[in-house]
Amino acid sequence: MDLFQHSINVILKNQHPEGAYIASPSFETYHFCWLRDGSFIAYSMDQVGQHASAAAFYRWVGRVITRYAAKVDVLEGMLKRGERPDHTAILNTRFTLEGFEEARSDEGEWGNFQVDGYGSWLWGLAEHVKKTGDLALLLELVEPIKASVRYLQLVWQLPNYDCWEEHPEYLHPYSLASIYGGLIAVAAWSALPQLADCTQRAEALAGEIKRFLATYAIHEGRYIKHLHPAQKGQLPKPVLKSGVDASLLGLALPYAVFDLTDPIVETTIQSVEKDLLLPGGGVYRYKEDVYYGGGEWILLTAWLGWYYALTGRKDQAREMLKWIEGTAAPNGDLAEQVSDHQLAPEHFEPWVEKWGPVASPLLWSHAMTLILQKAIEG
Template sequence: MDLYDRSIELIKRSQAANGSFPASPAFSTYQYCWLRDGTFTAYALDVAGEHKAAALYYRWVHRAILRHLHKFDTLLEKKRRGEQLTPELFWHCRYTIDGAEGTEPWGNFQLDGYGTYLWGVAEHAKRSRAAIMTAQDATDSEANGAVCAGGIEAFLTELRPSLEVTVRYLLEFWREPNFDCWEEGGDRIHPSSLAAVYGGLQEMADLLPDLRIRPVCAEIRAFVERCGVANGRFIKSVEHPTVDANLLWLVAPFAMFAPDDVRMVRTVEAIEAELCTGGVHRYPDDQFYGGGAWPLLTAWLGWYYLEVGDRQRAQELLAWVEAQADLQGHLPEQVPERLLYPEAQQQWVKRWGEPACPLLWSHAMYIVLVQKMEEGRRR
C-alpha cells in the first residue's frame, strides 16, 4: 500500500462514528476536532472520491454549531448594548469528539475554521455533483460515495440552518481581532484568516442571496489590500509585516487573489527565501517545537505552484513530503530537522511529548496535492 492509499485509510479509520476527526489519533493534546483541520481532511476525502465520509463530517459540524447557537444570540445582544465582547463569548475553534466545548485554557476565538467550513460544504456539493455526472450508472455512483442530485440538494437544505447562522456570525464579526490558524496573535487581524472568511462567504452568496454577502466580501478584500500589504507583498498580520506560509491561503484554496498577482508572487518569493529549507516552515520567529518544517505547508506550496503552472517545483515539494513518512506511513505535524530555534525544542517535548504523528491534516494536504497533480495531467 503506497502513502496515498495509507493516508486515505488512516483518515477513514480515525473518523469517529459521528463524523468527527481527532486532529491526531495518537497525540493526547490533539484529541479534539478543529473545524479547520477537519474541513481540510473532509476536503481530501472529497477529492479522493470518498464523499459519504466527508458528508458525515459536515453533518457533525452542523450539529456542533447548532448545539452552541445560544452563544451567537448572546454576542448579538451584548453588541447591541455596547458591552465588551470578550474571547470566551465566541464560538470555539475546536470541539470534543462528541461536539462539546473544551474546558482547559486555549485560544478558542478563531474565525478561519468557520469560513473554511462554509467553503468545504460548497466543495463537497460541487464534487458530489461532478461524481454523479461522471458515474456510469447508479451502481458506480453508489460505489464512489456520490448521491443523487436530489440528495445533494436535500443535504444542503439539511445543513442550511448552520450555514446561515455561520454566515451571519462571520458577517457580524469578521473585523474582530482573533487567533490565527496557528492559534497565536489573538489581538491581531490576520489576512490568512480573512481569506478563509472571504472564501467561505463567497461560496454561500448564491445559496443565501438575502444576506448581503458579496458587498461584505468586497469589503474584506479591500481591507486586506489596504492593511495587509507591506513592501509589495502580503503580511502575516496587520501591522506585523513578517511573512507566514499561511498566506498561501489567499490563493489556494480561497481565491481572494489571483496566483499571478504581483503581491502574491512576491509573497511566495519571501516564503521560498525565508521559510523553505527543503520543507516549508510556518514563519521566521516560530519556536513551537523549535520551528520545524511542516509537511502540510510544503504540500500547500506545491498546490500554489500548480496554480501557476510550475509542475516541476510542485513535484519536488511532493517528493519532500513523501520522504517524511515513517515506516508506518505516518506523516507528522512538523519535522525536527533544520529547526529555526533548536534551543526551544525540548521545552515542548517535555510539555507535550514528541511532535504529533500522525497528523490527519498533513495526510489530507498530501492527498490534495497528489490529486491536484493528477487533475492537472488530465487537463
C-alpha cells in the same frame, strides 16, 4: 508503502462515527476536531472520492453550530452594549469528537476565539456540493449556514487568535481570507430561496473583506501576516514586524481572494520561498517559530506544492511531494513537522517535556498530501 492509500486509510480510520476528524490520535493535546483542519481533511476526501466521509463531517459541523447558535445572539447583544466578547459569546474553534466544547482551565493560554474555521467549513461545504451535486445536504444545513454568516458578520473585525493559535491582539489576513472564501461560496447559492437573504449579505461582506485586504494588508509589495485592528479613530495598519507567514498562501489558494497570478500574490510566494522554504527541504511556518523548535511543516510543504501544481510548475510540485514521502515513518504516517533542521532547536525539548513527541500522524498533513497528489495528477 503506498502513501496515497495509507493517507486515505489514516483519515477514515480516525473519523469519529459522528463525523468529526480527530486532529491526531496519538497526541493527547490534539484529541479534538478543529473546523480548520477538518475542512481541509474533508476536502481531501472529496478529491479522492470518499464523499460520504466528507458529508459526515459537514453534518457534524452543522450539528455543532446548531447546538451553540444561541451564542450568536449573546455576541450581538454584547457588541451592541460595547462589551468585550468572552467565552459565553464566541463559537469555539475546536470541539470534542462528540461535538461539544472541551472543558479546559487554561483558556488564556490556548484560546478558542479563532474565526477562520467558520469560513473554512462554508468553503469546504461548497466544494463538496460542487463535486457531488448534493443539494439535499445543503438544504439540510441551511440554519447552520445562516448562523455562520451572521457570526462572521459580527466577528470579522475583532482581534482573535490566528490559525497557529497565537497573537489574539491582531487581525490576520489568512483568517480574513478564509472568511471571504466561505462567504463567496455562500453567495453562489442565491438561487435557493431558503438562503436568499443570507446570500446577499454574504456577497456584500465578501466584497468588503476583499477591499479591506487590498487596502490594509499589503506592505512592501506583499501581503503581511498581521494587522493592527482599527481603534479610536485610527485605521487598521500592518504589523510591520510580523514578516511573512506560509499561511498567506491561503489568500490565493484555496480561498481565491486574489488570483494565483496576482502580482502581489506572486511577490508573497517569493517571500515564502526566500524566507521559509529550506533548499531541498520543506516549508517553515514563519521565521520566529519556536513550537517544537520550529521545524518544517509537512502540510505547508504540500500547500506550496499545490500552488506549484496549479501554476504550471509541476516539477517543483513533485519535488515537494518527494520530500514529504521521504519524511514518512516506516508505517507511512506523516507528522505535523520534521525536526531535522529547526529554527530554534533550544525550544524543542521543553515542548517534548510539556506535551510529548511531535504529533504523528497528523490528519491535516495526510490531507494536504492527498490534495497535492491529486493536483499533480490533474
